[in-house]
Amino acid sequence: MTDHRLLIDGKLVPAGRGRTFDNVNPATEEVIGVAPDADATDVETAIGAARRAFDTTTWSTDVEFRRHCLTQLRDALRENVEALRSLVVAESGSPVALTGAIQLEGPISFIDHYIDLLGTYEFETPLPEKEFYGTATSRVVRREAAGVVAAITPWNYPFYLNIAKTAAALAAGCTVVLKPAPDTPFSALALGQIAAEHTDLPAGVLNVVTTSDNSVAQILASHPDVDHVTLTGSTGTGRKVMAAASGTIKRVTLELGGKSAAILLDDVDFAQVLPGLGMGICVHAGQGCAVQSRLLVPRNRLDEAVDGLAAIMAQLPWGDPTDPNNLMGPVINRSQRDKVLGYYESARQDGGRIALGGRPQDRFEKGYYVEPTLITGVDPKSAVAQEEIFGPAMVVLPFDDDEDALRIADSTIFGLSGAVHSADFERAMGLARRMRSGTVGVNGGNWFDVQSPFGGYKQSGLGREWGTEGLEDFLEVKTIAWPTR
Numbered sequence: 001m002t003d004h005r006l007l008i009d010g011k012l013v014p015a016g017r018g019r020t021f022d023n024v025n026p027a028t029e030e031v032i033g034v035a036p037d038a039d040a041t042d043v044e045t046a047i048g049a050a051r052r053a054f055d056t057t058t059w060s061t062d063v064e065f066r067r068h069c070l071t072q073l074r075d076a077l078r079e080n081v082e083a084l085r086s087l088v089v090a091e092s093g094s095p096v097a098l099t100g101a102i103q104l105e106g107p108i109s110f111i112d113h114y115i116d117l118l119g120t121y122e123f124e125t126p127l128p129e130k131e132f133y134g135t136a137t138s139r140v141v142r143r144e145a146a147g148v149v150a151a152i153t154p155w156n157y158p159f160y161l162n163i164a165k166t167a168a169a170l171a172a173g174c175t176v177v178l179k180p181a182p183d184t185p186f187s188a189l190a191l192g193q194i195a196a197e198h199t200d201l202p203a204g205v206l207n208v209v210t211t212s213d214n215s216v217a218q219i220l221a222s223h224p225d226v227d228h229v230t231l232t233g234s235t236g237t238g239r240k241v242m243a244a245a246s247g248t249i250k251r252v253t254l255e256l257g258g259k260s261a262a263i264l265l266d267d268v269d270f271a272q273v274l275p276g277l278g279m280g281i282c283v284h285a286g287q288g289c290a291v292q293s294r295l296l297v298p299r300n301r302l303d304e305a306v307d308g309l310a311a312i313m314a315q316l317p318w319g320d321p322t323d324p325n326n327l328m329g330p331v332i333n334r335s336q337r338d339k340v341l342g343y344y345e346s347a348r349q350d351g352g353r354i355a356l357g358g359r360p361q362d363r364f365e366k367g368y369y370v371e372p373t374l375i376t377g378v379d380p381k382s383a384v385a386q387e388e389i390f391g392p393a394m395v396v397l398p399f400d401d402d403e404d405a406l407r408i409a410d411s412t413i414f415g416l417s418g419a420v421h422s423a424d425f426e427r428a429m430g431l432a433r434r435m436r437s438g439t440v441g442v443n444g445g446n447w448f449d450v451q452s453p454f455g456g457y458k459q460s461g462l463g464r465e466w467g468t469e470g471l472e473d474f475l476e477v478k479t480i481a482w483p484t485r
Contacts, residue, residue: 002033003193004033004034004035004036004185004186004189005036005189005192005193006036006038006042006046006189006192006207006208006209006210007189007192007193007195007196007206007207007208008042008045008046008049008207008208008209009045009046009048009049009052009203009204009207010049010196010201010202010203010204011196011203012192012193012196013036014036015036015037015038015039015042015211016038016039016041016042016045017039019036019037019039020034020035020036020037021034021035021037021182021185021211021212022034023035023091023183023184023185023186024183024333025090025091025093026092026093026183026329026330026331026332026333026367026368027093027320027321027322027329027330027366027367027368028366028367029366029367029368030366032090032091032186033186035182035185035186035189035210036189036210037210037211037212037213038209038210038211038216039211039213039216040216040219042209042211043177043179043209043211043216043219043220044219044223046177046207046209047148047150047177047207047219047220047223047225047226048225049203049204049207050148050149050175050176050177050204050205050207050225051148051175051204051225052204053175053202053203053204053205054145054147054148054174054175054204057202057204057205059173059175059202059205060144060145060173060174061173063118063123063173065200066118066170066171066173067115067118067119068200069170069199069200069201069205070111070114070115070118070167070170070171071115072198072199072200073111073167073194073195073198073199073201074108074109074111074112074115075198076194076195076197076198076199077108077111077191077194078108079198080190080194081104081105081108083190084104084159084187084190085099085104087186087187087190088103088104088158088159088187089321089322090186091158091183091184091185091186091187092155092156092157092158092183092184092187092332093285093321093329093330093331093332093367093368094157094284094321094329095283095284095321095323095324095326095327095328095329096321096322096323096324097324097325097326097327098283098284102157102160102448103157103159103160103284104159104160106160107159107160107163107164108163109450110163110164110167110450110466111163111167112450113450113451113466114167114168114170114171114471115171117171117468117471118171121468121471123142123143123144124140124141124142124143125140125141126138126139126140126141127139127140127141127479129484135483135485136483136484136485137481137482137483137484138481138482138483138484139479139480139481139482140479140480140481141477141478141479142477142478142479142480143472143475143476143477143478144173144475144476144478145172145173145174145474145475145476146172146174146227146228146251146474146475146476147174147175147226147227147228147476148174148175148176148177148225148226148227148228149165149169149174149175149176149177149226149227149228149229149230149474150176150177150179150220150221150223150226150228150229150230151165151166151169151176151177151178151179151230152179152217152220152221152229152230152231152232152233152241153165153178153179153180153181153188153231153232154181154232154233155180155181155183155184155332156284156287156288156289156332156390157284157288158180158181158184158187158188159187159191161232162178162180162187162188162191163191164232164465164466164470165178165230165232165465166178166191166206168465168466168470168471168473168474169228169230169474170201170205170206171471171474172471172472172473172474172475173474174227174228174474175204175205175206175207176205176206176207177207177208177209177220177226178191178192178206178207178208178209179208179209179210179211179216179217179220180208180210182210182211182212182214183332183333184332185210188208188210189208189210191208192206192207192208217231217237217240217241218240218244221240221241221244221245221250222244222245222247222248223248224248226248226250227250227251228250228251228252228253228474229241229245229250229251229252229253230252230253230254230255230463230473230474231252231253231254231255231256232255232256232289233255233256234256234257234388235256235257235388235413235414235459235460237256238254238256238257238459238461241254242254252462252463253461253462253463253464253465253473254461254462254463255289255454255455255456255460255461255463255465256289256414256416256456256459256460256461257289257388257414257416257459257460258289258290258291258293258388258414258415258416258417258456258460259293259294259385259386259387259388259412259414260290260291260292260293260294260414260416260417260418260419260437261292261294261295261296261408261409261418261419262277262292262294262295262296262418262419262420262421263296263399263405263406263409263418263419263420263421263431264295264296264297264298264301264305264421265298265402265405265420265421265422265423265424265427265428265431266298266300266301267422267423267424268421268422268423269423270301270304270305270308271308273421273444274305274308274309274312275312276444277292277295277309277394278309278312278313278316278394279312279316279327280292281293281313281372281392281393281394282313282316282318282327282328282372282392283327283328284328284329285318285328285329285330285331285369285370285391285392286389286390286391286392286393287331287332287336287390287391289388289416289460290416290417290439290448292417292418292419293388293389293393293394293395294385294394294395294396294397294408294409295309295394295395295396295397296397296398296399296405296408296409297396297397297398297399298398298399298400299398299399299400302376302396302398305396306355306374306376306396307355309355309374309394309396310355310356310374313356313357313372313374313394314356314372316328316372318369318372318392319363319364319369328372328392329369330367330368330369330370331368331369331370331390331391332368333368334368336368336390336391337368337369337370339389339390339391340370340389340390340391340393341360341370343383343384343387343389343391343393344357344358344359344373344375344393346382346383346384347375347378347382347383347384347395350378350379350382350383350384351377351378351379352375352376352377352378352382352384353375353376353377354373354374354375355374355375355376355396356371356372356373356374357370357371357372357373357374357392357393358371358373358375359371370391370392371392372392373391373392373393373394374393374394374396375393375394375395375396376395376396376397378395378397380397380408380411381411385397386411386412386413388414402427402431405431406431406434406435409435409437410435410436410437413458413459414456414458414459414460415435415436415437415438415456415457415458415459415460416437416438416439416455416456416457416460416461417437417438417439417440417441417447417456418432418435418437418439418440418441419440419441419442419444420432420435420440420441420442420443421442421443421444422443425442425443428442428443429442436457436458437456437457438454438455438456438457438460438461438464439452439454449466450466450467451466451467452466452467453465453466453467453468453469453470454466454467455469
């Protein structure tokens with residue numbers, strides 16, 4: 001996994017002008033290698049290759065061949081899993097413990113979902129015969145590949161998100177240009193290398209371009225030969241991509257930011273629930289769009305919640321991401337570290353109380369580490385309670401009754417995830433059904449599964465990943481009708 005070259009039109013190649021950029025380990029601040037720095041010409045070439053592969057090969061129509069290639073890809077990824085594990089930890093700063101699940105091995109196994117789905121999915125569905133103006137007419141509804149897909153992925157769970165987008169688009173019969181974040185280029189380049197060397201994917205079906213210039217995403221979103229853009233990123237980036245895509249009225253799938261709330265109703269045993277919430281906000285330094293970063297508790301139990309959560313978070317092991325005992329490593333880069341620390345200062349200026357952490361860490365001389373932090377005493381409309389921090393920071397907010405809890409939970413622009421805990425299951429389900437959120441866990445229920453569609457309400461995005469919906473997001477719908485008698 002050291003052959004860091006672009007994949008364009010079936011060939012592993014350097015950037016056209018030979019330029020590279022450094023890939024920095026966020027735990028050590030050391031350069032771990034260089035990635036090819038693609039420019040606009042490279043991206044145009046990749047788009048052209050994807051267009052040609054879609055228009056001139058049988059990729060979009062040969063379902064069994066797609067299953068064959070996806071099976072090859074899955075098997076080759078499994079064979080190279082240890083090399084990939086070291087790569088993911090080094091460039092993302094993720095704890096190695098997570099690579100046994102969401103950061104690596106989980107996404108590889110998720111490919112099975114599309115392999116299996118292609119064996120049963122009906123791409124054509126007949127409608128009942130119907131008479132129109134005295135003529136009997138038969139009809140069929142076809143689902144066909146959307147075309148060329150631009151997949152733009154972030155740095156927090158790079159391998160997972162690269163697989164989530166490429167596997168679904170390829171299964172649907174689309175061709176793909178994958179552009180990862182410049183902070184985590186190697187996860188995508190390794191995927192391209194494995195696809196090129198171990199699968200029968202036709203040239204141009206999968207292309208991988210890395211670049212330090214994020215304006216390349218603008219080209220992918222606006223290019224007339226791209227039919228569909230799928231992005232995981234911030235809501236701000238989503239707005240830009242959506243605006244760029246509007247010029248050609250192309251399809252968009254957006255998995256964007258979140259400010260998810262966990263509601264603990266007044267009958268909850270805090271000792272049972274708080275450990276999972278405290279761990280959840282700190283895993284991978286809170287760098288997840290669906291993390292439950294707001295804890296809503298009854299007003300008369302606020303102190304109990306804050307004290308209990310502070311004790312739990314203070315004991316959480318964090319530091320060197322290569323240590324399997326640690327659940328939290330650094331944030332991705334210096335800019336993100338400074339942003340997180342800025343939110344802590346913002347909480348203080350808004351009259352908040354930092355019950356734990358909230359300072360620049362002094363445990364390590366190198367690395368972009370921040371302390372697990374617990375914030376209370378802020379207004380639900382304050383910046384730290386409304387905006388996505390993307391760090392290990394939990395904001396605890398009191399509520400007066402169930403309706404007040406629901407109002408506060410739904411008071412942000414986001415609607416990606418949430419949770420409700422109660423000793424009364426029906427009471428919890430009643431709130432879960434009313435939350436304006438794409439996913440809700442009740443009493444610790446886990447919605448994160450390849451068969452469950454994932455996506456957001458409001459400004460948390462458009463479309464869904466995984467489930468049958470994840471395949472259908474990359475399919476166009478066509479109705480064909482003909483007279484039968």
